Amino acid sequence: MRRALPTAAVLVFFLGPLAWQVLTSFWPEPELTRPIPHALTLANYAGLGGSFARAVLSSLVVAAGTTAVCLSVGASAAFAIAKLEFRGRSLLLGGALAISMFPPIATVSPLYLLLRAVGLRDTLAGLVLPYATFALPLTLWLMTSFFRALPDEIYRAALVDGCTPWQAFVHVFLPLSWPALATSAILVFIFSWNELLYALSFISTPAKRTIPVAIALFAGEHVEPWGQIAAASVVATVPLALLTLAFQRRIVAGLTAGAVKE
Amino acid sequence: MRARRQAALMAAPAAALLVGVAVLPVLAAVWLSLHRSILIFHEEQFTGLSNFRFLLSDARFWSALRTTAYFTAVAVAVELALGLPVAMLLRRGSGLLRSAVLLPWAIPTAVSARMWAWLFNPDYGLLHRLAPRIDWLGSPWTALHAAILVDVWKTTPFVALILLAGLSAIPEDVYEAARVDGAGRMRIFATVTLPLLRPMVLLALLFRSLDAFRVFDAIYVLTEGGPANATETLSIYAYKTLMRSGDFGYGSALSVATFACVLLLGLGWLRALGRER
Numbered sequence: 445m446r447r448a449l450p451t452a453a454v455l456v457f458f459l460g461p462l463a464w465q466v467l468t469s470f471w472p473e474p475e476l477t478r479p480i481p482h483a484l485t486l487a488n489y490a491g492l493g494g495s496f497a498r499a500v501l502s503s504l505v506v507a508a509g510t511t512a513v514c515l516s517v518g519a520s521a522a523f524a525i526a527k528l529e530f531r532g533r534s535l536l537l538g539g540a541l542a543i544s545m546f547p548p549i550a551t552v553s554p555l556y557l558l559l560r561a562v563g564l565r566d567t568l569a570g571l572v573l574p575y576a577t578f579a580l581p582l583t584l585w586l587m588t589s590f591f592r593a594l595p596d597e598i599y600r601a602a603l604v605d606g607c608t609p610w611q612a613f614v615h616v617f618l619p620l621s622w623p624a625l626a627t628s629a630i631l632v633f634i635f636s637w638n639e640l641l642y643a644l645s646f647i648s649t650p651a652k653r654t655i656p657v658a659i660a661l662f663a664g665e666h667v668e669p670w671g672q673i674a675a676a677s678v679v680a681t682v683p684l685a686l687l688t689l690a691f692q693r694r695i696v697a698g699l700t701a702g703a704v705k706e
Numbered sequence: 707m708r709a710r711r712q713a714a715l716m717a718a719p720a721a722a723l724l725v726g727v728a729v730l731p732v733l734a735a736v737w738l739s740l741h742r743s744i745l746i747f748h749e750e751q752f753t754g755l756s757n758f759r760f761l762l763s764d765a766r767f768w769s770a771l772r773t774t775a776y777f778t779a780v781a782v783a784v785e786l787a788l789g790l791p792v793a794m795l796l797r798r799g800s801g802l803l804r805s806a807v808l809l810p811w812a813i814p815t816a817v818s819a820r821m822w823a824w825l826f827n828p829d830y831g832l833l834h835r836l837a838p839r840i841d842w843l844g845s846p847w848t849a850l851h852a853a854i855l856v857d858v859w860k861t862t863p864f865v866a867l868i869l870l871a872g873l874s875a876i877p878e879d880v881y882e883a884a885r886v887d888g889a890g891r892m893r894i895f896a897t898v899t900l901p902l903l904r905p906m907v908l909l910a911l912l913f914r915s916l917d918a919f920r921v922f923d924a925i926y927v928l929t930e931g932g933p934a935n936a937t938e939t940l941s942i943y944a945y946k947t948l949m950r951s952g953d954f955g956y957g958s959a960l961s962v963a964t965f966a967c968v969l970l971l972g973l974g975w976l977r978a979l980g981r982e983r
Contacts, residue, residue: 450795451803458810461859464832465821476830521720528713536721543728545972547920549941550965553948553958554734555727577727580720609712638814640923641941645949656816660927670824677817684812692805695812699864700871 462681468674476670488675496676498651499658503680506571506643506654507636513576514583514632515625522587523613527599537588544581548641559646566648574642579632586631586701590624591617627698630691634684655680732965738958745952757959766935766943767960771967773850774939778918781857785914786907788858789865796870811863819927822856826928846936849929853937856924861917865910872906873899905982912975919968940964 468476470484525533555574556565564570594617602612640656647653653661659680662673688695739757743750761767796804810818825833826842833842842852876899884894922941925931931938931946944964948957 447795447798450791451799454792454795455803455806458807458859458863461818461821461825462809462813464825468824479835517719517723520716524713524716528709528716530710530713530717532721533713533717536717536724539729540720540724542972543724545916545968546728546732547941547961547964547968549920549922549944550735550961550968551728551731552945553738553954553961554731556948557734557738557954558731573723574727577723580723584720609709610716613716634812638816640814640816640926641945644926645945656814656923659814659820660816660923662820670827670830673820674824677821680817681809681813684814685809688808688812689805692801692808695808696804696867696870700867 465674465677468671469678471671471674473669473671488669488671489679491669491672492675492679495650496658496679499653499655500679502568502652503637503655506568506575507633509569509572510575510579510636511629511632513572514579515629517576518580518583518628519587519618519621519625520613522584523591523617524609525584526588526591527596527617528609537584540581540584544578546578548578552641552645555642556645565646566652568647568652570646571639571643571654575636575639579635582631582635582698583628586628586698587621587624589701590621594620623694626691627694627701630687630695631698634687637684735958735961735965738954739956739962741955741958743953743955743958745954753955757956758963760956761959761963766938767940767963769935770938770940770943773937774919774921774941774967777850777854777857777921777939778915780851781854781861781918782911782914784854784858785862785865786910788862789869789910792862792866793869793873796866797873807863807866809863810860815860815923816927818860819856819924822852822859823928826852843929844933846933849933850937853921853925853928856928857918857921860924861914865914868910868913869903869906872903876902905979908975908979908982912972912979915975916968916972919971920964940967 467481469488470486471481472483472485472487475481521536524530525537551574559565559570559573564573598616598620599612602616603609607615638656639654640660643654643657644660647657655676659673659676662669662676740752740754741750742753742756792807796807823843825831828834828841828844831842834840840848843849880898880902881894884898889897920941921939922945925937925939925942926945929937931942940960941964944957944960947953947960951957
């Protein structure tokens with residue numbers, strides 16, 4: 445009972461604004477002036493139309509592409525760092541940690557020119573490149589600490605069986621590593637789903653906007669369509685809400701893994 | 707030898723991405739900042755340090771730096787103060803409570819900023835209805851603190867989770883021993899929990915202050931730096947100079963200055979963490 449009051453306060457603070465947004469999304473636009481709606485409506489969702497559906501699709505494509513690139517590049521590198529020897533492996537891990545602290549604004553101008561030079565500005569593929577790079581440090585740290593925790597004997601046994609290091613990675617370690625892959629995938633997906641600055645800077649065609657850009661630039665003809673904005677917010681939030689509900693344990697473990705192991 | 711080469715090959719794509727898309731661009735930004743470069747005019751001219759000379763006398767830069775520093779200090783302090791009790795609550799709470807607290811962290815910042823903008827709305831916003839005399843986003847002081855509130859709402863869960871990891875690592879028998887010695891709850895908290903939690907607190911401070919210092923999304927969506935540039939942080943000022951004015955020379959100088967600040971802040975915290983061990 446002593447914890448009931450603080451728990452309620454925490455829930456109201458963290459979920460109250462979200463609940464209000466959900467209510468607003470079902471609130472008839474002409475009734476927004478009232479303290480509480482008389483009836484609820486789906487009109488705000490119906491009014492979102494094709495442009496927001498395209499934003500959802502763009503975000504899905506970018507987030508899925510980033511996750512695929514990040515995991516395929518990150519897993520093999522993490523395995524090399526954890527189990528093999530090569531020059532500069534501690535530099536790679538330490539450098540990745542330093543890079544994760546970079547303020548994204550520091551790379552906006554050169555990346556804009558780079559993407560323009562290779563013809564990837566204003567394309568979704570052009571977003572995958574910086575997204576995968578800046579999500580890579582987290583993937584490397586998670587996967588490396590996972591591979592390090594697996595016994596070296598497994599690796600030596602694979603070598604005795606005639607595997608090359610690459611084969612040992614693909615046939616022996618990769619099948620074992622799905623828990624770490626899943627955790628990394630969820631965190632990388634959330635990062636790409638949420639990113640605003642690069643998407644705002646590099647995408648100029650409205651039809652290619654991702655969800656954060658679409659929501660940031662959401663505008664009506666005369667007044668701000670708060671009901672529709674709320675509906676769009678709910679659509680953008682539902683996939684993440686499901687992810688956090690289903691994988692809460694994994695996300696918490698992934699977020700704090702680096703911190704605890706240090 | 708073959709094994710070593712294969713290992714290097716396996717790490718090469720990751721290294722190439724990090725160097726090509728993160729390290730080299732930062733160096734390129736430094737190079738750009740030494741130029742006069744207006745995007746639409748296709749002109750580029752080496753001007754040495756003149757952008758930085760201008761920056762030192764640019765009142766708007768200093769104001770953005772002050773705003774960023776204030777935002778970071780207040781937001782991180784509040785997040786830490788709230789994060790600790792939330793972490794202690796989560797420690798005994800159910801998985802459902804953790805999921806609930808995790809939600810603000812998971813949703814896009816642009817979405818949460820829009821959500822708060824609606825709560826702050828000067829006509830029909832819920833907070834406006836509860837406190838009609840406060841014009842949340844309309845006056846400089848409240849707008850900056852409204853932005854801080856949005857950041858606190860969004861990132862306190864992360865701080866709480868880091869601290870929770872620290873709390874869970876404290877063995878139960880340490881508390882048991884303190885209780886046997888007759889220590890009360892407050893005393894145990896002050897003499898056992900807090901000192902053992904110190905490294906985690908420093909770590910949360912490191913992560914959060916570097917993150918808060920580069921704040922962009924929340925403020926861009928909430929106020930675009932207004933009113934009267936009161937909420938304009940370094941990232942916002944640099945973004946406007948780059949993408950709105952197309953001034954890649956001075957915009958890059960502002961980006962490099964932001965990077966330098968983050969670097970100094972990070973090195974400072976790392977020294978503090980190093981002393982801790």
